[in-house]
Amino acid sequence: MAEASSALVRGADGRRRCCWSTSAEDYLSYHDDERGRPVLADEALFERLCLEAFQSGLSWLTILRKRENFRAAFSDFQTPVVAGYGSREIARLMADAGIVRNRKKIEAAIANATSAIDLIDDHGSLAAFVWQFRPARPPAPRKRADLPAVTDESTALAAELKRRGFRFVGPTTSYALMQAAGVVNDHLVGCHVRRAAGAEQTAAVKALS
Numbered sequence: 142m143a144e145a146s147s148a149l150v151r152g153a154d155g156r157r158r159c160c161w162s163t164s165a166e167d168y169l170s171y172h173d174d175e176r177g178r179p180v181l182a183d184e185a186l187f188e189r190l191c192l193e194a195f196q197s198g199l200s201w202l203t204i205l206r207k208r209e210n211f212r213a214a215f216s217d218f219q220t221p222v223v224a225g226y227g228s229r230e231i232a233r234l235m236a237d238a239g240i241v242r243n244r245k246k247i248e249a250a251i252a253n254a255t256s257a258i259d260l261i262d263d264h265g266s267l268a269a270f271v272w273q274f275r276p277a278r279p280p281a282p283r284k285r286a287d288l289p290a291v292t293d294e295s296t297a298l299a300a301e302l303k304r305r306g307f308r309f310v311g312p313t314t315s316y317a318l319m320q321a322a323g324v325v326n327d328h329l330v331g332c333h334v335r336r337a338a339g340a341e342q343t344a345a346v347k348a349l350s
Contacts, residue, residue, distance in 0.1 A: 148160055148283065148284040148285055148329050148331075149329060149331050149332060150162075150163050152169075156333040157331050157332055157333055158172060158173070158332055158333065158334070159172060159328055159329050159332050159334075160285070161285075162176075165202055167202060167205045167206060168202065168205070171205055172334065173334055175321075176320065176321065176327075176328070176334070176338075177320065177323050177325075177326045177327060177328050177334065177335075177338035177342075178323045178338055178341055179322065179323035179324075179341050179342055179344075179345035180268070180321070180322040180323055181266070181268040181345060181348065181349070182268075183220065183257070183261060183266055183267045183268070184217060184218050184219055184220070185218075186267040186268055186271065186322055187218045187220055187223075187253075187254070187257050187267060188211075188212070188215075188217075188218040189318055189321045189322050190253065190257075190267075190307075190310070190318055191211070191215065191218060191250045191253065192204050192208065192211065192321075193314050193317045193318045193321060194246055194249060194250065194253075194308075194309035194310065194314055195211070195240075195241045195243070195246050195250075196314075196317070197246075197309060197314060199241065203241075204241075207239060207240055207241065210237070210239030210240050211239075211240050213239075214233075214234055214237050214239065214240050215234075215250065220254045220257045220258050220261070221254075221258065222254075223250065223251055223254035224251065224254035224255040224257075224258055226251045226254075230251075231244070231247055231248065231251070234247045235247065245309075246309060248308075249307075249308035249309045252306065252307075252308055253306075253307050253308060253309075253310075255306070256302075256305050256306040256307045257307075259305065259306075260305060268322075268345075268349060269349055271298065271318070271319070271322065271324060272324055272345070272346070272349050274294045274295070274297055274298040274319070274324065275294070275319075275324050275325070275346070276292065276294050276325065279325060279326060279342075280325060280326075280327065281330055282327060282329050282330065283329060283330045283331075284329070285329075287329075288327055289316065290313050290316060291312040291313055291316055292312075292316055294316075294319070295312045295313070295315040295316035295319055296312040296315075298310075298312075298315040298318075298319070299311050299312045299314070299315040302315065323338065323341065323342055323345065324342075326338045326339050326342055
């Protein structure tokens with residue numbers, strides 16, 4: 142792949158993409174089809190929240206390659222089911238080599254399911270809550286240095302999630318959730334996905350209003 146700029150690469154199909162997307166096939170499909178695309182369904186958004194927490198300290202590629210295993214292990218991230226997990230399920234998850242076997246993160250996912258149910262009761266959906274923290278002036282990054290790890294909005298989201306009992310949801314993880322769920326469109330200017338993701342984001346905001 143020939144480099145188009147310090148931030149974009151041009152693929153064999155002639156389209157320009159964010160440079161991180163070409164290091165692995167898993168990244169390429171994730172970049173084109175998921176990153177920055179709005180996620181509104183409760184189970185899908187809860188999955189993103191859990192996976193971002195499990196990713197802490199690891200590479201996102203590791204999580205992507207284990208995602209189907211996570212879905213099978215966590216009952217497709219159905220919040221009522223996960224919230225009901227007890228010691229038997231924790232033991233099962235700790236023995237599952239297909240996922241990240243971190244007890245604190247596993248217990249956090251279970252506790253977060255209960256918190257998510259309460260939040261859905263209060264706001265109607267997880268999306269209705271999370272998308273409140275979409276920045277008033279969405280970023281238009283032109284280079285990798287323009288991509289923050291933390292923002293005022295992600296800090297506010299993390300604080301509110303923690304207040305509501307969520308775990309492993311610091312400002313960095315919360316911003317990663319916003320990126321993964323399309324609350325922010327962090328595709329670089331010039332990336333072929335940016336316009337489509339932006340249009341879907343605009344439609345999502347209207348749907349939630």
